[in-house]
Amino acid sequence: MSKVKKKIKTIKIDVDKCNGCRACEMICSAFHANPKYSSNNPERSRIRLICEPLKDVYLPVHAGEYAAAECIGRDKYVIDGKEYDECGFCRASCPSRDLFKEPDSGLPLKCDMCEDDPPLSEPMCVQWCINDALTYEEREEEVEEEEKLGDMETGLESLADKYGLQKIMDTVARMSMSKKG
């Protein structure tokens, strides 16, 4: 595969500037509502504030890739003399935790940097964080060219993740038998 230049969009997080207001959660969920802004609900947000006020933990995390399986890493981290579970600041939605999952369907949520037409100057969470705990950065990186998967492939892949390839093939075989019959 050839190398291509790709624009990487990122949200830079400065935890020292976070004041814990959760406007990022609110506006993310409103932007992604359908129709846009017709409702809001932090539970559907693709960014979450992990917050323990009395321990002075203020950590905004935006949703990354879906992790099909539970990870093996369950390390404890000690920061500033306090112990944290690694799970606490992971960006993935995965089977073992309910973070970054659509509450109705259970499907994984992923930050899309507020892709829109016409494009926004910055993702909404960044626009609404006027204390600049969240800032937007673009940079160019050389990456391997990816083959883009079609819709059906994406769907099948997630089914395969969940049930295994063999079970899918068996099911397809059974379905086609019963259709014929």
Place this chain on the structure above:
Amino acid sequence: MRYAETGYNLEIDLTRGSIDRVETDPRLTELHLGGLGTNTKILWDRVPPETEPFSPDNLLIFATGLLCGTPAVGCNRTIVSTFSPQTLLMAYSMMGGFWAPELKHAGYDKVIIRGKSPNLVYLWINNDQVEIRDASHLQGKGAGETAELIRQELKETKAQVAAIGLAGENRVYMASIEQGKASASRLGIGAVMGDKGLKAIAVRGTKDINIARPAEFIGLCNEVLKYIEVREKNPVPGVMPILAGLGSPQEMKLVDEEWHTTNFMWGNSRQRRKDFWTKEIEEKWTGTQESVRKRLISCYNCPMKCGATISIPGISTYMMKCFSKLTYTMAAYSDLDFGFKIAGRATEYGVDAFSTPQVMAFALELYKDGILTDQDMAGMPSDNEGKFYWLLDRIVRREGIGDVLANGTYWAAQQIGKGADAYAHNNIKKHEQLPLKLGMLNPVYFLMYATGEKINITQIEGQFPQSPFPTLEERAAFVKDWIQVPDEKFKQYLLDWEPRGERSNPYYPTVEMSCEIVDWQETMHYIDDALGMCAGLSSFPLKPPYHIHNYPALISSATGIDMDEAGLWQTAKRNRTLLRAVNVRRGMRRADEKPPEDHWKKRFPQLEAKLLDEYYQFKGWDNQGIPTKESLQELDLAYVSEDLEQRGIIKK
């Protein structure tokens, strides 16, 4: 579908242990909006005037405002309403934080509590599942500690918890309801919660809040946010730093306390120390504040940072906001280090940081003058700061003299006798006021102090500067971008208002102008309190982002209710008049409406009487402050005038 609101209230009867989810009447939203407006309507309808605050029939209402939880920036207030054990009138304390938006996401606009539980309980609202749970293991626990224990017990770190401490459990008249960085402190609502046997309400909600016309609404919210950004970069010149920006006075951010420490009174609101603030003090206090303040923090969906996490070695970490850092300090003639330390303990006990230090200073003054005796104070340590800790501990436990002091200065003075009432000198309607004593009567402030139903000056003032700018140039500069005025004439009032001479206090602003200025300021507060909007972004600071010109479209696009400026003004007037009627029905009259005798050195009895006469008339009230039949009818409150007629309060 209901927009912005959920359309459902939770009705909890603690005597019977019943829980009901009740659909509300959308017509009431049109008439009263929500929050304080609909709370007042419920209290009028359902709590007869003879009901004692500590009766099972008294209601305790936790309400969200109409726009709470929507993208409207800073709209996060919980409005708690009930009848106050201290004033015996309606109390509506409010708190910011995260509780109200969470309740709305759980699917409710209000939690209405009646009855009394025989054992201490707490309420757990988790979307559609609502339980009354045993809280006997939480008895005597601090407010913050209780919240942590409940979150652990429920295994729900995201639950928002409003709780009382020991003071509320013991029905102390200064007891607050605490919720993280926020608290509903004034008028003893924590005591009513304790009387009902309710230790806390924990809530978790994961449902949507819907908006009627999303594109229009979000456009307005974005404008508000942009305005805040610009306004914060351009503080109002010529006023003290804490009043130059938005939010509550920025006590956590700023250290410069020259204005408070040299203008507000020390001790039992007695002494002004004009030369207190020195370079040395400034350095010391800066060191104190910077060493204990971990982070500046906000309420839900608000960029302002009015609160802070306070961490002092040896004391459990707590959250603080606004002026409480100085109330204990100044009552005790102590320093900021003491203020931060004792406030930590007081917050866990759950007491009002305005009234409580004053009650303690009042007790020490009585002791100094021999009215309280060695016997009353047996066991009190000899050092000054130790005395305050000792008194605080006695008050929240209602031990010994603490049992008397726990009722606030007014009732304590009645009980102590021997001339103690002269020491309870800083009250309005039996409620302790900010420790402020001034020279010349200000007619606008006279009216606000006398008639404000919240009985707290910060809940009626704002918008119009507290004092005139010295030069015409400054005044002209101020009015240039003063878009918030409901009418251009207010600009002229300010332009003409001078520090001395003919057009100065107390005769300028004139009586007529004073009525209009007070009415404007108060109206904005009543709108905020119905919407759940923080006064810090609206009715309290100068040149706020929300005002009478952008509110109607904001409300209309969020809720789908048709609303214009005149309609909104009328709605605020309806809510305000209904609240007056609630208190009038409980016996409040003109004689109760007076600022403390010593609030100003220079008083003008004739002018003051004229101000009240004219203001009452302006508001549609008679010369006793009772709303007239005509004004009630005009506000769709004919049922109120009928009730008042039947009781002989309004003459037929």
